[in-house]
Amino acid sequence: xxxxxxxxxxxxxxxxxxxxxxxxxxxxxxxxxxxxxxxxxxxxxxxxxxxxxxxxxxxxxxxxxxxxxxxxxxxxxxxxxxxxxxxxxxxxxxxxxxxxxxxxxxxxxxxxxxxxxxxxxxxxxxxxxxxxxxxxxxxxxxxxxxxxxxxxxxxxxxxxxxxxxxxxxxxxxxxxxxxxxxxxxxxxxxxxxxxxxxxxxxxxxxxxxxxxxxxxxxxxxxxxxxxxxxxxxxxxxxxxxxxxxxxxxxxxxxxxxxxxxxxxxxxxxxxxxxxxxxxxxxxxxxxxxxxxxxxxxxxxxxxxxxxxxxxxxxxxxxxxxxxxxxxxxxxxxxxxxxxxxxxxxxxxxxxxxxxxxxxxxxxxxxxxxxxxxxxxxxxxxxxxxxxxxxxxxxxxxxxxxxxxxxxxxxxxxxxxxxxxxxxxxxxxxxxxxxxxxxxxxxxxxxxxxxxxxxxxxxxxxxxxxxxxxxxx
Amino acid sequence: xxxxxxxxxxxxxxxxxxxxxxxxxxxxxxxxxxxxxxxxxxxxxxxxxxxxxxxxxxxxxxxxxxxxxxxxxxxxxxxxxxxxxxxxxxxxxxxxxxxxxxxxxxxxxxxxxxxxxxxxxxxxxxxxxxxxxxxxxxxxxxxxxxxxxxxxxxxxxxxxxxxxxxxxxxxxxxxxxxxxxxxxxxxxxxxxxxxxxxxxxxxxxxxxxxxxxxxxxxxxxxxxxxxxxxxxxxxxxxxxxxxxxxxxxxxxxxxxxxxxxxxxxxxxxxxxxxxxxxxxxxxxxxxxxxxxxxxxxxxxxxxxxxxxxxxxxxxxxxxxxxxxxxxxxxxxxxxxxxxxxxxxxxxxxxxxxxxxxxxxxxxxxxxxxxxxx
Numbered sequence: 134x135x136x137x138x139x140x141x142x143x144x145x146x147x148x149x150x151x152x153x154x155x156x157x158x159x160x161x162x163x164x165x166x167x168x169x170x171x172x173x174x175x176x177x178x179x180x181x182x183x184x185x186x187x188x189x190x191x192x193x194x195x196x197x198x199x200x201x202x203x204x205x206x207x208x209x210x211x212x213x214x215x216x217x218x219x220x221x222x223x224x225x226x227x228x229x230x231x232x233x234x235x236x237x238x239x240x241x242x243x244x245x246x247x248x249x250x251x252x253x254x255x256x257x258x259x260x261x262x263x264x265x266x267x268x269x270x271x272x273x274x275x276x277x278x279x280x281x282x283x284x285x286x287x288x289x290x291x292x293x294x295x296x297x298x299x300x301x302x303x304x305x306x307x308x309x310x311x312x313x314x315x316x317x318x319x320x321x322x323x324x325x326x327x328x329x330x331x332x333x334x335x336x337x338x339x340x341x342x343x344x345x346x347x348x349x350x351x352x353x354x355x356x357x358x359x360x361x362x363x364x365x366x367x368x369x370x371x372x373x374x375x376x377x378x379x380x381x382x383x384x385x386x387x388x389x390x391x392x393x394x395x396x397x398x399x400x401x402x403x404x405x406x407x408x409x410x411x412x413x414x415x416x417x418x419x420x421x422x423x424x425x426x427x428x429x430x431x432x433x434x435x436x437x438x439x440x441x442x443x444x445x446x447x448x449x450x451x452x453x454x455x456x457x458x459x460x461x462x463x464x465x466x467x468x469x470x471x472x473x474x475x476x477x478x479x480x481x482x483x484x485x486x487x488x489x490x491x492x493x494x495x496x497x498x499x500x501x502x503x504x505x506x507x508x509x510x511x512x513x514x515x516x517x518x519x520x521x522x523x524x525x526x527x528x529x530x531x532x533x534x535x536x537x538x539x540x541x542x543x544x545x546x547x548x549x550x551x552x553x554x555x556x557x558x559x560x561x562x563x564x565x566x567x568x569x570x571x572x573x574x575x576x577x578x579x580x581x582x583x584x585x586x587x588x589x590x591x592x593x594x595x596x597x598x599x600x601x602x603x604x605x
Numbered sequence: 606x607x608x609x610x611x612x613x614x615x616x617x618x619x620x621x622x623x624x625x626x627x628x629x630x631x632x633x634x635x636x637x638x639x640x641x642x643x644x645x646x647x648x649x650x651x652x653x654x655x656x657x658x659x660x661x662x663x664x665x666x667x668x669x670x671x672x673x674x675x676x677x678x679x680x681x682x683x684x685x686x687x688x689x690x691x692x693x694x695x696x697x698x699x700x701x702x703x704x705x706x707x708x709x710x711x712x713x714x715x716x717x718x719x720x721x722x723x724x725x726x727x728x729x730x731x732x733x734x735x736x737x738x739x740x741x742x743x744x745x746x747x748x749x750x751x752x753x754x755x756x757x758x759x760x761x762x763x764x765x766x767x768x769x770x771x772x773x774x775x776x777x778x779x780x781x782x783x784x785x786x787x788x789x790x791x792x793x794x795x796x797x798x799x800x801x802x803x804x805x806x807x808x809x810x811x812x813x814x815x816x817x818x819x820x821x822x823x824x825x826x827x828x829x830x831x832x833x834x835x836x837x838x839x840x841x842x843x844x845x846x847x848x849x850x851x852x853x854x855x856x857x858x859x860x861x862x863x864x865x866x867x868x869x870x871x872x873x874x875x876x877x878x879x880x881x882x883x884x885x886x887x888x889x890x891x892x893x894x895x896x897x898x899x900x901x902x903x904x905x906x907x908x909x910x911x912x913x914x915x916x917x918x919x920x921x922x923x924x925x926x927x928x929x930x931x932x933x934x935x936x937x938x939x940x941x942x943x944x945x946x947x948x949x950x951x952x953x954x955x956x957x958x959x960x961x962x963x964x965x966x967x968x969x970x971x972x973x974x975x976x977x978x
Contacts, residue, residue: 227879408877530763532642539649539755547834547905579880583834583903590893592886
């Protein structure tokens with residue numbers, strides 16, 4: 134059934150029903166603001182709580198207690214007056230707070246007084262030789278199948294990379310009876326020393342005990358190779374083997390499935406297309422929106438919460454969602470804000486939720502050789518552009534990602550740079566001895582997700598359109 | 606310390622870059638100043654149409670001059686600019702529109718221009734097999750085509766630099782003034798002086814002209830374009846419509862560019878535009894009706910470039926009517942890309958020889974300042 138938004142105007146439009154979006158929409162609606170929550174998935178939860186209302190996995194321990202926290206958030210949202218539409222793809226947002234959304238193949242336009250973007254995170258590109266071969270997947274994609282369909286790998290499987298999600302996925306696969314032959318840990322040895330000064334905050338955070346027990350659980354069942362410094366997939370039209378170097382020793386193992394993961398980065402496409410100002414985050418190695426303490430962006434009326442505001446994890450996302458919603462309530466109906474938890478309290482919650490994050494960011498900062506490829510390794514999958522192609526274009530005068538488009542069409546395919554943007558920025562920065570901030574990023578344009586010509590053609594006519602138009 | 610050069614060109618669009626290159630070819634040393642980077646605005650993000658078809662009569666001689674350069678563009682720039690010549694076709698959707706086409710071609714022929722050719726339904730179908738069967742004919746300009754605008758503008762800048770032009774990108778020209786027979790311009794911490802100043806600043810040129818005492822009726826506009834995912838090859842020429850705002854072009858990689866002059870809201874000071882999706886929907890509807898093959902294609906991206914549009918829709922090209930050594934080259938009003946190569950050549954002739962064989966008399970800024978000089 135296709136459900137279009139009930140109104141043309143809302144006080145608050147929240148985009149994304151992950152932890153931040155669920156919390157923001159519930160808070161805003163509870164305070165009496167007309168609230169619309171638009172989400173691309175078939176049900177609430179985003180990535181971390183994916184399929185929270187529908188997962189076939191019923192044994193709670195298999196997905197872990199943290200997963201089921203999502204159920205409470207969904208509960209409070211459903212108890213509120215927020216209007217929620219799933220399978221709703223927002224494809225345009227601009228500084229006038231006009232939102233274009235595609236629902237069931239038809240597009241609608243709504244206008245908001247406030248927009249809270251909770252578009253979450255994407256997996257960081259992992260551009261190694263062979264990463265585009267069939268048989269290579271991201272860990273996130275594997276987790277999507279696991280949560281929504283209880284599908285786990287049964288062929289020869291290698292997981293490579295680093296970061297908390299890698300260990301969580303490994304644990305979840307094993308609990309559901311899936312197969313993992315080897316884990317190749319790419320965490321740089323020097324990261325352990327760099328992270329040490331931040332260890333105290335981490336040891337006293339909730340991440341520590343949970344993370345440690347998960348790693349123990351996985352290591353008891355799977356061979357883990359640490360200190361991997363080189364990694365490549367190989368095969369003729371299909372992944373057949375993984376080649377790696379660890380501790381100076383090279384090894385090749387036959388595999389059917391390689392799951393790659395080296396952390397997540399903010400999904401900035403919608404925010405950037407609305408001209409929200411971003412800056413390069415040198416610790417998290419990604420673009421993050423420039424925000425004030427309430428999550429307000431450089432564009433009046435647009436706030437950003439959750440991992441889209443900078444990676445902070447699910448607990449922080451929930452609090453950021455509440456903070457952004459409270460700020461919206463304060464701005465639109467100050468009287469109603471008095472009934473909400475005080476901002477100071479929320480900020481204290483956020484500080485607690487973010488505790489240990491610097492340690493994780495430092496420890497799991499991906500190594501240069503896994504971020505900046507060379508030679509024939511594909512950078513842009515949509516247009517099949519290699520690292521060498523990019524460097525050749527730099528040599529003949531391409532100064533940044535936008536100029537590169539003219540030479541190589543990088544970032545001009547359907548993914549709009551989601552799979553190549555960070556790589557292109559860092560590769561060009563290295564080649565030109567500039568900082569990523571100086572090199573910049575693609576100018577992103579709506580539609581941030583493709584829509585069909587037929588769907589656009591069916592958009593209600595404008596007034597201008599009714600008048601006769603003569604070619605100028 | 607002030608660096609002395611032969612000419613200062615303000616604006617790194619295709620016009621400024623082309624003028625800089627042609628000045629180099631004439632043996633001069635220009636400095637080219639671009640506040641962002643060459644081709645950042647309209648010149649780099651337009652539809653890439655290389656079109657003599659359906660032009661205003663006063664600019665036809667310039668368009669024809671330019672076409673000759675386009676056909677040799679690779680020799681000029683060492684870059685093919687992805688220029689392809691499959692013609693441009695103006696489609697009449699009914700007999701009434703075809704009658705207007707017939708009158709237009711007759712008018713051009715009477716003036717001695719033969720590049721536009723009236724075609725019937727059969728020839729239209731041969732050139733554009735996918736067009737709706739109800740269209741009775743149109744006009745073709747067979748030498749026309751399309752190029753990659755960002756590639757082209759960059760190629761002009763690069764060739765100009767190779768021939769000795771100084772290019773400064775990322776810093777705006779400031780403190781433009783005339784003293785002791787020279788034009789002076791500051792660029793950040795640098796200062797340049799030259800006997801010649803060319804105002805080719807696109808959407809920003811009107812302000813420069815006004816500051817120098819030559820205000821003109823110009824507005825800033827941002828025509829929108831959108832591009833589709835790849836679809837099977839079905840069309841070679843660029844297609845424009847007689848009655849509705851649409852231009853349509855399929856690239857060799859299969860993507861289809863849809864334009865036609867619907868406008869976004871420009872925010873010039875921020876280098877931003879806000880798209881008007883209701884108007885883009887109008888374009889989509891026109892394509893939907895005319896090219897059924899396109900209905901399931903997906904729109905991947907839409908954008909708009911900021912440029913200057915004159916009240917009378919024709920550019921300002923030629924010497925200032927107030928100041929010695931000042932030349933204007935702006936206001937190309939949504940159709941300047943094809944003119945860029947020719948306008949640069951003509952501008953260099955005006956600067957070096959004091960005149961040109963190409964008829965541009967109706968394009969001067971003096972049309973707005975009849976009493977000046």
